[in-house]
Every structure is written in structure tokens, then in C-alpha cells.
Amino acid sequence: MGTNRDKRTGVKPMILILLVSLFLFLLLIPVSLEIDYSRKGADDDFRLDLFTGLRIFGFHFKIPYIENRFLLFFTELFAEIDAIFINVWHKKKDIELEKEVSWQEIQFKKLSRVIAVLLNKQLNELIINTIHLKAKEVSWETEFGLADPALTGISNGLLWFIKCLLIQLAEKRIDFIKKPRLSIKPNFKQRGFKTSFHGIFLLTIGNIIFTVIKIIVYRVKGGYRPWENIQLKN
Numbered sequence: 027m028g029t030n031r032d033k034r035t036g037v038k039p040m041i042l043i044l045l046v047s048l049f050l051f052l053l054l055i056p057v058s059l060e061i062d063y064s065r066k067g068a069d070d071d072f073r074l075d076l077f078t079g080l081r082i083f084g085f086h087f088k089i090p091y092i093e094n095r096f097l098l099f100f101t102e103l104f105a106e107i108d109a110i111f112i113n114v115w116h117k118k119k120d121i122e123l124e125k126e127v128s129w130q131e132i133q134f135k136k137l138s139r140v141i142a143v144l145l146n147k148q149l150n151e152l153i154i155n156t157i158h159l160k161a162k163e164v165s166w167e168t169e170f171g172l173a174d175p176a177l178t179g180i181s182n183g184l185l186w187f188i189k190c191l192l193i194q195l196a197e198k199r200i201d202f203i204k205k206p207r208l209s210i211k212p213n214f215k216q217r218g219f220k221t222s223f224h225g226i227f228l229l230t231i232g233n234i235i236f237t238v239i240k241i242i243v244y245r246v247k248g249g250y251r252p253w254e255n256i257q258l259k260n
Contacts, residue, residue: 053232059159063104064222107192108221158233159199162226164206169220171213182212200227 168185172178189208196202 053230053235055231056228057231057234058162059225059227059229061100061223061225061227063100063224064220065104065108066220067218104223107188108219158229159201160228161196161200161202161204161206162228163204164202164225165209166206166223167209167211167221169211169213169218171215171217171219173217175214178212178214182210185210 166189168189170178170181170185172181186208189210193206193208
């Protein structure tokens with residue numbers, strides 16, 4: 027009797043250890059976040075494909091909640107970045123470009139809006155400070171042209187400045203496994219705007235759970251709900 031009781035007593039700690047080990051293993055499982063974004067022209071029509079998922083023993087699972095959060099965040103982020111150049115030449119005659127207020131003032135005023143999207147919103151900041159991403163692959167290509175070749179040349183330098191600045195900000199929060207591939211192609215012959223972004227990021231289930239818990243606590247304490255007024259167009 028005593029021997030059987032001792033065996034049963036010894037089994038319980040083993041089961042507990044196995045369950046804890048399994049839980050810790052699940053927390054470390056990586057989740058992939060794949061982003062494909064493209065825009066052509068100055069209208070509001072763009073394409074943003076975002077997929078999150080993980081594989082466990084060959085089975086694929088999607089995570090809709092995290093997918094939707096990232097989808098809404100990147101929609102606003104890319105819209106703000108694109109607006110820097112789209113608003114300059116959209117619905118304006120060529121001659122009017124010379125009569126605008128200083129080019130640098132326009133660009134840096136709009137650049138401040140982009141940085142505000144990244145840093146000034148409380149919930150965005152909460153997510154950025156909590157999520158630990160690894161960038162497996164990042165490529166960002168832009169092709170554009172303005173009415174005046176001289177302005178195109180100036181804007182080429184400014185666009186490189188903006189891209190490098192955003193990458194530097196991202197490097198503080200994201201571990202880049204490979205160096206991001208950036209490309210800018212100025213068109214000195216005709217006006218236009220075309221951009222595309224492709225990224226594959228990795229994070230763990232444990233990090234997702236921790237982030238979701240922090241978001242829930244934030245909202246329980248009275249935090250606002252961001253992105254409520256964002257219109258998605260495909």
C-alpha cells in the first residue's frame with residue numbers, strides 16, 4: 027500500500043513538470059508576420075496583404091486578433107508615409123509647384139506626422155515597446171516623378187532621408203536578421219508615384235500573450251480605442 031501511494035505521489039510532480047515544460051515550449055514557438063503593401067498613383071486605392079500564422083507539428087494556425095491589430099496599424103502608417111509625396115503633386119498644375127511654400131517646410135511638416143504615428147499614440151507606443159520582432163526580410167521600393175526635374179532631384183534626397191530615418195527608428199525596436207533592401211527610382215520625365223513594401227517578421231507566442239494582456243489592462247484602465255475611423259480599401 028505504501029509503495030503504491032509513493033508511486034502516485036511521485037507521478038504528480040512529473041506530470042506538473044511536463045505540463046510546465048510544454049507551456050514554456052509553446053510560449054517560445056515563433057509566429058510569422060508577412061506584409062505585402064503596394065500603391066500606384068495618388069488615390070486612396072492601395073493593396074495591403076497581411077498574414078499571421080504559426081506551424082505546430084505541420085499544422086498551420088492563423089491568429090486573427092493579432093492580424094487585425096497589425097493590419098490597422100500598418101494601414102495608417104503607410105498612408106501617412108505615402109501622403110508626404112502624394113499631397114505635393116496630387117491635383118496640382120505643374121506651374122503651381124513653384125508657388126508653394128518652401129519645399130523643405132512642406133516635407134518636414136508631413137514627416138512629423140509620420141513620426142507621430144509611430145511614437146505619440148499611447149496604444150501604438152504600448153505595442154511597440156512590448157512586441158519584440160525579428161525582421162527576417164524587408165524590402166521597400168519607391169518610384170516617383172514630379173513636374174520639375176529639379177524638384178524630383180531634391181525630393182529624391184529627402185525620400186532617402188525619410189526612409190533611413192524610419193529604418194533607424196525601427197532598428198531600436200526590431201532585430202534585423204538581414205539588412206533592409208531600400209530602393210528609390212526617380213523619374214525625371216513624367217510625374218507619378220508607385221511604392222511597394224515586403225516584410226517577413228517573427229515573434230513568439232509568449233510575446234503575443236504578454237502584449238495582449240498589457241492591451242487588455244490598458245483598456246480596462248480607460249485607454250482609448252485607436253483606429254476606429256480608419257477606412258480600409260482594397
